[in-house]
Amino acid sequence: MKLATVTHAGRTKAAVLDGARWRELPAPDLSALLAATPLDRLADLAGAQLPGAVPVLPLPAPRKVVCCGLNYADHITEMGRELPTHPTLFAKFADTLTGPEDDLVLPEGLDVDWEAELAVVVGAELTGADRDTAARAVAGYTVANDVSVRDWQKRTPQWFQGKAWDRTTPLGPVVVTPDELDPVAGVEVICRVNGVERQRGDTRTLVFGAADLLAYVSAFTTLRPGDVVLTGTPGGVGTGMTPPVYLADGDLLETEIPDIGTLRNRLRITESRS
Amino acid sequence: MKLATVTHAGRTKAAVLDGARWRELPAPDLSALLAATPLDRLADLAGAQLPGAVPVLPLPAPRKVVCCGLNYADHITEMGRELPTHPTLFAKFADTLTGPEDDLVLPEGLDVDWEAELAVVVGAELTGADRDTAARAVAGYTVANDVSVRDWQKRTPQWFQGKAWDRTTPLGPVVVTPDELDPVAGVEVICRVNGVERQRGDTRTLVFGAADLLAYVSAFTTLRPGDVVLTGTPGGVGTGMTPPVYLADGDLLETEIPDIGTLRNRLRITESRS
Numbered sequence: 001m002k003l004a005t006v007t008h009a010g011r012t013k014a015a016v017l018d019g020a021r022w023r024e025l026p027a028p029d030l031s032a033l034l035a036a037t038p039l040d041r042l043a044d045l046a047g048a049q050l051p052g053a054v055p056v057l058p059l060p061a062p063r064k065v066v067c068c069g070l071n072y073a074d075h076i077t078e079m080g081r082e083l084p085t086h087p088t089l090f091a092k093f094a095d096t097l098t099g100p101e102d103d104l105v106l107p108e109g110l111d112v113d114w115e116a117e118l119a120v121v122v123g124a125e126l127t128g129a130d131r132d133t134a135a136r137a138v139a140g141y142t143v144a145n146d147v148s149v150r151d152w153q154k155r156t157p158q159w160f161q162g163k164a165w166d167r168t169t170p171l172g173p174v175v176v177t178p179d180e181l182d183p184v185a186g187v188e189v190i191c192r193v194n195g196v197e198r199q200r201g202d203t204r205t206l207v208f209g210a211a212d213l214l215a216y217v218s219a220f221t222t223l224r225p226g227d228v229v230l231t232g233t234p235g236g237v238g239t240g241m242t243p244p245v246y247l248a249d250g251d252l253l254e255t256e257i258p259d260i261g262t263l264r265n266r267l268r269i270t271e272s273r274s
Numbered sequence: 275m276k277l278a279t280v281t282h283a284g285r286t287k288a289a290v291l292d293g294a295r296w297r298e299l300p301a302p303d304l305s306a307l308l309a310a311t312p313l314d315r316l317a318d319l320a321g322a323q324l325p326g327a328v329p330v331l332p333l334p335a336p337r338k339v340v341c342c343g344l345n346y347a348d349h350i351t352e353m354g355r356e357l358p359t360h361p362t363l364f365a366k367f368a369d370t371l372t373g374p375e376d377d378l379v380l381p382e383g384l385d386v387d388w389e390a391e392l393a394v395v396v397g398a399e400l401t402g403a404d405r406d407t408a409a410r411a412v413a414g415y416t417v418a419n420d421v422s423v424r425d426w427q428k429r430t431p432q433w434f435q436g437k438a439w440d441r442t443t444p445l446g447p448v449v450v451t452p453d454e455l456d457p458v459a460g461v462e463v464i465c466r467v468n469g470v471e472r473q474r475g476d477t478r479t480l481v482f483g484a485a486d487l488l489a490y491v492s493a494f495t496t497l498r499p500g501d502v503v504l505t506g507t508p509g510g511v512g513t514g515m516t517p518p519v520y521l522a523d524g525d526l527l528e529t530e531i532p533d534i535g536t537l538r539n540r541l542r543i544t545e546s547r548s
Contacts, residue, residue, distance in 0.1 A: 088430035091365040156362035
C-alpha cells in the first residue's frame with residue numbers, strides 16, 4: 001500500500017492509493033490514523049475516491065522524531081573512519097518537519113546543506129523490543145531530507161541546533177508499506193540540487209537498518225504509532241565538498257527514493273531573524 | 275505565585291498555592307493551563323481549596339524540552355575550559371520527564387549519574403524573540419535533575435541516547451513565577467545523594483541565563499506555553515569524580531532549589547531490558 005495525508009476540498013485526510021486514485025481513510029491525517037488503527041486493518045478501510053487530492057506532510061504530529069547519523073558503510077569507509085558499534089542519534093521536533101513540495105524558508109547568512117534519507121514510520125508501540133518485534137512494527141517507509149544548518153550544527157559539540165529549524169525537514173510524499181519495499185535488499189536514496197545529482201546511496205550499505213534502529217531506540221524510550229526514525233544520509237553532502245557548497249536562495253532540492261517518490265523543495269531566504 | 279499540577283481525589287488538577295493551601299485552577303494540569311491561559315490572568319482564576327493535594331509532574335505534556343550543557347562558568351573555568359560563545363543544546367521528550375517524588379526505574383548495568391538544574395517554563399509563544407521579549411515570556415522556574423546514563427551518552431558523539439530514557443528526568447515540585455524568584459540575582463542549585471551533598475551551584479554564574487536561552491532557541495524553533503528549557507548543571511557530577519561514582523539501586527537522589535522546593539527520587543534497578 002501507498003499511504004498519504006492529502007489535501008482535498010480544503011481539508012486534509014488520510015488516504016490510500018488505489019491504482020492511480022486516492023481513496024479516503026477514516027482520519028484527518030496519517031498521524032491520527034496510525035494512532036487509532038492497527039496496521040493490518042488499514043486495507044479494509046478505504047472509502048470514497050478523492051479526485052484531485054495532493055499529498056502533503058504525511059505525519060504532522062509525531063511525538064518523537066529520532067535521527068541516526070554516520071550510518072552508510074561506504075561513506076564511512078571512504079572517509080577513513082571505523083564502522084560504528086552503536087548508532088549516533090539525535091532528535092528533532094514535529095515542528096521541524098514540512099511537506100513534500102513546501103518551500104524551505106530560512107533567514108539569510110546560514111550554511112544550508114542537504115542530507116537525503118530513508119525514513120521509517122513506526123506502526124506499533126515498542127518498548128525494549130528485539131529486532132524481530134521491531135521489524136514487524138514498521139508501518140512503512142518514506143523519503144526525508146535532513147536539511148542541516150551547518151554553521152549552527154558546528155557551533156557546539158551537539159548537532160541539535162543545526163538540525164531542528166522549524167519546517168526544514170521535508171517528508172513524504174507517501175508512506176510505502178513494508179510488503180512493497182525492502183531496504184535490506186536495497187533501495188536507492190538520491191539527492192539533486194538544481195537538477196545536478198549530489199548524492200546516490202543504497203540502503204543495503206546501512207550499518208544499522210530500520211529494525212535495528214527501532215529496537216535500539218526502544219531500549220530507552222517507547223516508540224509509538226506515527227513516530228518517525230530517519231536512517232542517516234549517504235556521501236555527497238555540501239559540507240564535504242572542496243570548497244564546501246551550500247544552498248542559495250531559489251535552489252531546488254530534490255530528494256528521491258524511486259519506489260516511494262520525490263520531494264521537491266525550494267529554498268527561500270528571508271531577511272535575518274536575529 | 276507557586277503553581278503545580280496536583281493529585282486530588284484521584285484526579286490531577288492545575289493548582290496555585292494560597293498560603294499553605296492549594297486552590298484549584300481551571301485545567302487538568304499546568305501544560306493544559308498554560309496552553310489556554312495568558313500568564314497575567316492566572317491569579318484571578320483560583321477556585322476551590324484542594325485539601326490533601328500532592329504535587330506531581332507539573333508539566334506532563336510539553337511539546338519541546340530543550341536542555342543546555344556546559345553552562346556554569348565556575349565549573350567550566352575549574353575544568354580549564356574556555357567559556358562557550360554559544361549554548362550547547364540537546365533535546366528530550368515529554369516521556370523523559372517524571373514527578374518530584376517518583377522512583378527512577380532503570381535496567382541494571384547502566385552508569386546512572388546526577389545533574390541538578392534550574393528549569394525554565396515558557397509562558398508565551400516565542401519565535402525569533404529578542405532577550406527582553408524572552409524574559410517577559412518566562413512563566414516560571416522549577417527544579418529538574420537531568421539524570422544521565424553516562425555509558426550510553428558516551429557511546430557516540432551525540433549525548434541524546436544517554437539523556438532521553440523514559441521517566442528519568444524528575445521535574446517540580448512547583449513552578450515559581452518570576453516575580454518571586456530571580457535566577458540572575460542568584461539561586462542555589464543543590465544535589466544530594468543519600469544525604470551527602472554532591473553539587474551546589476549558583477545561577478548567578480550561568481553563562482547563558484533563562485532569557486538568553488529562550489531567545490537563542492526561538493531563533494530556530496518556536497517555543498510555546500508549557501515548553502521547558504533546562505539550564506545546565508554545576509560541577510560535582512559523579513562522572514567527574516576520581517574514580518567515577520554512579521547511582522546504585524535504592525539510592526535517594528535529592529535535588530533542591532531552596533525557594534522552589536526539593537525533588538526526592540529513588541533509583542530502582544530492574545532486570546536488564548535487552
